[in-house]
Amino acid sequence: MSMRTNFDEHLLGTLEYRVPDLLVEAVKRIEREKFDVVIDLGCGTGLCGEKFQAMAGILIGVDLAPRMIREGKAAGDL
Numbered sequence: 001m002s003m004r005t006n007f008d009e010h011l012l013g014t015l016e017y018r019v020p021d022l023l024v025e026a027v028k029r030i031e032r033e034k035f036d037v038v039i040d041l042g043c044g045t046g047l048c049g050e051k052f053q054a055m056a057g058i059l060i061g062v063d064l065a066p067r068m069i070r071e072g073k074a075a076g077d078l
Helices: 006-014 019-028 047-055 066-074
Strands: 035-041 056-062
Touching (some): 019 047, 035 047
Parallel strands (some): 035 056
């Protein structure tokens, strides 16, 4: 699990960002526990990837934004 950055804390606390939790809830409705590959497009600092890690054989995160790549490095995810 990654170390939380100020960016993550702002998303989760101040902005009450819940997209990763909502996506996990939606995927659980299909009643499948494991996927061979999970691709997180626009992964940012990896908040969604953390939620899907347990159900992914391989987890791939992709982000093109230089700031998000810096945030991911700061969190120790890259």
